[in-house]
Amino acid sequence: MLRSKHGASKSAHHERKPGAWISGSIKPESFLPGLAIGFLLGLLVKLPNNFRRITNTGAKTARVNSTRPVRSDGNSDEVKMVFVVRQDLKMGAGKIASQCAHAATGIYGALMRSQQALLNKWEQCGQPKIVVTCKNQQEMNKLQAVAEKIGLLTFIVADAGRTQVSAGSRTVLAIGPGTKAVVDSVTGKLRLL
Incomplete structure (x- = not known):
């Protein structure tokens, strides 16, 4: 009897589809709002830094500085x-x-x-x-x-x-x-x- 239970659970375990854990852990009603909030927070964090960099150094200078490093001599x-x-x-x-x-x-x-x-x-x-x-x-x-x-x-x-x-x-x-x-x-x- 133990063998049949063990064998049944083993075969059920192997029948799981790859990636099935992700579909069970992410709920559609919370995923999209969470994604949107994360995106907006990312913009809020980046925006002040980009604005400060442009106003302090000028957009043209910042672009030149970031693409053309000075050679170390x-x-x-x-x-x-x-x-x-x-x-x-x-x-x-x-x-x-x-x-x-x-x-x-x-x-x-x-x-x-x-x-x-x-x-x-x-x-x-x-x-x-x-x-x-x-x-x-x-x-x-x-x-x-x-x-x-x-x-x-x-x-x-x-x-x-x-x-x-x-x-x-x-x-x-x-x-x-x-x-x-x-x-x-x-x-x-x-x-x-």
């Missing part, structure tokens, strides 16, 4: 950004990547609000980003102070503490973008990750 006008990762926290590779992404988006947002011309120049140079390491929080604090003293923008990521490190741990310091020579004066002696 190693001169002092090249700009770059550096991420300084603390070694003492012993974060895994995925955690480091995530924290660097937080630092990049944080400093990018600050640049959009306050230094649009610098952001445009960094984008023209191909958005160079370098990841280096520091020993501990004290060294990170010193690097931040030096960078800010010479006028570089900084951003520190404080972790939420959900995975590998304690809540509030300062994991990554983003410095720049700034000219290669100026950024290297702060981070040039640090080891690459």
Whole structure:
């Protein structure tokens, strides 16, 4: 008797059509309104950024800047950004990547609000980003102070503490973008990750 039940459930399981789970989980009465709301929210989020970019730089300039990057020839006008990762926290590779992404988006947002011309120049140079390491929080604090003293923008990521490190741990310091020579004066002696 057990065999016949087992055999029946096994054959019923194999008779399901591929993709049947999706038709059972999406209700037509909620799908289209949800899709429309998502589309409209996307437009609302994008519209202010596009308007700000056009009014600040001019549509013609923005189009030229985004399609024709400046070649990197190693001169002092090249700009770059550096991420300084603390070694003492012993974060895994995925955690480091995530924290660097937080630092990049944080400093990018600050640049959009306050230094649009610098952001445009960094984008023209191909958005160079370098990841280096520091020993501990004290060294990170010193690097931040030096960078800010010479006028570089900084951003520190404080972790939420959900995975590998304690809540509030300062994991990554983003410095720049700034000219290669100026950024290297702060981070040039640090080891690459």
